[in-house]
Amino acid sequence: MKPLYMIALGMAAMALVLCPGCKKKPIVKPSGPEDVVDLTTIEPGELPLTEPPPITDFQEPENKEIFRDIHFDFDRSDIRPIDRPILEGIAGYLKENPKVFLLIEGHCDERGTNEYNLALGERRALSTRAYLANLGVEEHRMVTVTYGEEDPLDPGHTDESWAKNRRAHFKVANQAAPAPATQ
Amino acid sequence: MKRNSQAFSPELNPGGRIKRTGWTGRFVPAVSGILLLAVLLCFSSEMRAAERQILITGEAFQKTRVAVSGFTRSGAPDASALTQTLSETLRFDLDHSGFFTTLPDIKQAEVFVKTDYTVSGNDIATDCYVYEVSSNKALFGRRLSGRADQARRVVHRMADVIVKEMTRVDGIASTRIAFVADGGERHKDINLIDYDGHNLVRVTNDKTFSVAPDWSPDGSKIYYTTYLYGYPRVCSIDLETGKRRVISSYPGLNAFPAISPGGKEMALSLSKDGAVEIYAASLDGKQPRRLTRSQGGVASSPCWSPTGTQIAFVSNRGGGAQIYAMNPDGSNVRRLLSGFSYVTSLDWSPRGNHIAFSARYGGTLQIFLLDVDRRTTRQITSGSASHENPSFAPNGIHIVYVRTSGYESDLYVVDTRDKELQPYRLTSLQGNETYPTWSPVGY
Numbered sequence: 001m002k003p004l005y006m007i008a009l010g011m012a013a014m015a016l017v018l019c020p021g022c023k024k025k026p027i028v029k030p031s032g033p034e035d036v037v038d039l040t041t042i043e044p045g046e047l048p049l050t051e052p053p054p055i056t057d058f059q060e061p062e063n064k065e066i067f068r069d070i071h072f073d074f075d076r077s078d079i080r081p082i083d084r085p086i087l088e089g090i091a092g093y094l095k096e097n098p099k100v101f102l103l104i105e106g107h108c109d110e111r112g113t114n115e116y117n118l119a120l121g122e123r124r125a126l127s128t129r130a131y132l133a134n135l136g137v138e139e140h141r142m143v144t145v146t147y148g149e150e151d152p153l154d155p156g157h158t159d160e161s162w163a164k165n166r167r168a169h170f171k172v173a174n175q176a177a178p179a180p181a182t183q
Numbered sequence: 184m185k186r187n188s189q190a191f192s193p194e195l196n197p198g199g200r201i202k203r204t205g206w207t208g209r210f211v212p213a214v215s216g217i218l219l220l221a222v223l224l225c226f227s228s229e230m231r232a233a234e235r236q237i238l239i240t241g242e243a244f245q246k247t248r249v250a251v252s253g254f255t256r257s258g259a260p261d262a263s264a265l266t267q268t269l270s271e272t273l274r275f276d277l278d279h280s281g282f283f284t285t286l287p288d289i290k291q292a293e294v295f296v297k298t299d300y301t302v303s304g305n306d307i308a309t310d311c312y313v314y315e316v317s318s319n320k321a322l323f324g325r326r327l328s329g330r331a332d333q334a335r336r337v338v339h340r341m342a343d344v345i346v347k348e349m350t351r352v353d354g355i356a357s358t359r360i361a362f363v364a365d366g367g368e369r370h371k372d373i374n375l376i377d378y379d380g381h382n383l384v385r386v387t388n389d390k391t392f393s394v395a396p397d398w399s400p401d402g403s404k405i406y407y408t409t410y411l412y413g414y415p416r417v418c419s420i421d422l423e424t425g426k427r428r429v430i431s432s433y434p435g436l437n438a439f440p441a442i443s444p445g446g447k448e449m450a451l452s453l454s455k456d457g458a459v460e461i462y463a464a465s466l467d468g469k470q471p472r473r474l475t476r477s478q479g480g481v482a483s484s485p486c487w488s489p490t491g492t493q494i495a496f497v498s499n500r501g502g503g504a505q506i507y508a509m510n511p512d513g514s515n516v517r518r519l520l521s522g523f524s525y526v527t528s529l530d531w532s533p534r535g536n537h538i539a540f541s542a543r544y545g546g547t548l549q550i551f552l553l554d555v556d557r558r559t560t561r562q563i564t565s566g567s568a569s570h571e572n573p574s575f576a577p578n579g580i581h582i583v584y585v586r587t588s589g590y591e592s593d594l595y596v597v598d599t600r601d602k603e604l605q606p607y608r609l610t611s612l613q614g615n616e617t618y619p620t621w622s623p624v625g626y
Contacts, residue, residue, distance in 0.1 A: 055413025116527035119459045119483035122436040
């Protein structure tokens with residue numbers, strides 16, 4: 001009885017992985033009444049994300065000293081050596097807190113075409129994600145969003161303001177359950 | 184811009200003067216009270232000769248001098264606001280058609296345009312009569328009707344008829360421009376405005392960022408990037424019905440859809456595979472095929488050549504932002520410019536011969552034209568303000584662009600063949616106007 005139970009459970013878990021939306025519809029036909037498995041009692045495992053969590057799940061992190069903005073040179077998206085310790089700190093936190101998801105926002109200063117900056121902001125967020133992945137953070141826990149030059153941190157128009165605005169900003173979400181699709 | 188709204192020189196007596204021309208009689212002179220069924224009018228050989236004379240393209244372009252009488256109402260002079268509006272609208276349209284320059288004195292003009300209108304209820308009927316001054320011959324006449332509360336649109340169509348008859352090029356007076364305007368704190372909305380700066384229409388009002396609009400080739404839809412779902416996604420809006428559809432919602436960036444000239448596929452930028460690259464996809468965003476490999480850079484703003492055989496785009500793969508072109512399958516990628524830096528925007532002329540781009544120049548950004556065959560460039564904008572994001576009018580002559588001065592961005596329109604004509608300001612809203620894109624056809 002026990003091995004059969006295990007097989008049913010295994011198949012059910014597979015069904016869950018393949019079909020996250022159909023929890024209550026067991027595709028496994030049990031051979032006898034004692035083999036019925038109530039799938040709703042199964043704790044969902046670590047499902048790889050196919051859709052990112054809704055952006056509204058992400059909040060400003062409480063550990064502001066860890067999740068500090070990193071900055072970029074003009075028209076560049078490579079990680080500056082000076083910002084590596086920040087990313088190492090973030091990677092360390094994420095490894096210690098495996099249920100935390102990370103949103104990486106990419107931003108640009110106001111110079112240059114808005115359209116190009118939308119692309120560049122995404123590239124900055126992707127560079128940041130790649131760097132964190134290199135440090136051992138699973139890619140599926142990190143999602144990117146670009147705001148281009150549309151959402152400056154500093155509304156000023158000086159070199160100093162621009163330097164502040166060329167940034168990657170971090171927000172976090174706790175994964176309590178598999179994230180639903182955003183649509 | 185010339186906006187002379189005074190009544191036309193009284194020495195011109197259209198009836199008397201034109202009557203003496205010995206015209207075959209098929210064209211009835213524009214005497215008050217006589218209406219013209221211009222659609223029945225056939226073209227004369229004289230008129231074809233005039234066309235050939237006027238149809239000149241290229242950089243040594245001479246505009247035709249046109250004398251425009253103010254509109255008369257039911258054949259009589261009229262000082263009402265509507266009459267003024269019609270007269271000013273036609274003058275503006277001809278002056279900004281790319282082919283004509285209006286002047287008050289018929290003696291210096293090559294062509295004379297006389298116009299009249301009648302209003303009945305909410306119906307307006309406008310007549311225009313076009314004469315060649317040297318021969319005193321009528322070239323053609325037309326009647327255009329519409330709703331009186333949309334009288335400007337009727338006159339725009341009249342201007343387009345004049346341009347088409349005289350040059351065989353489609354006019355731009357009935358076109359409009361989609362762009363992005365500040366809608367409030369962290370809101371940006373897609374807007375439409377007539378090419379002459381009138382008739383502002385807000386298309387989106389989603390209290391989020393709606394950016395990067397582009398037109399379907401038939402002008403019926405606008406594609407844009409919305410943050411309504413949090414992450415940037417491409418959706419379309421039907422301008423007739425308002426119906427919206429999500430087109431592309433892959434993880435990461437979905438932006439800059441450009442529909443191929445044949446209307447069969449689209450190029451767009453996606454970041455689903457870990458880099459911002461250009462993909463080709465079906466019109467519903469399905470089956471994206473990656474076209475670019477940008478080696479750590481981005482590939483953005485794809486733009487089809489009018490024949491659909493090339494895609495131009497912006498990339499910083501070589502270290503700084505530059506423009507490139509490739510075949511639609513992603514092969515044969517080549518850099519288009521040398522000697523320019525920070526080239527972050529481009530548009531391919533609907534005529535195919537030019538690519539407009541913005542580049543860093545003398546501490547600011549200026550717009551240039553690349554002659555695609557000759558490989559020469561020509562500066563279009565100048566001054567200390569920054570100029571970027573050019574978009575061609577369907578005639579391939581005018582460009583709308585973003586001019587940023589004092590950290591405020593507004594849209595301007597320039598005639599790329601006429602150095603004497605000052606660019607005109609298209610928008611004067613509060614806040615910034617960005618992402619202009621000219622409609623491919625009139626409406």
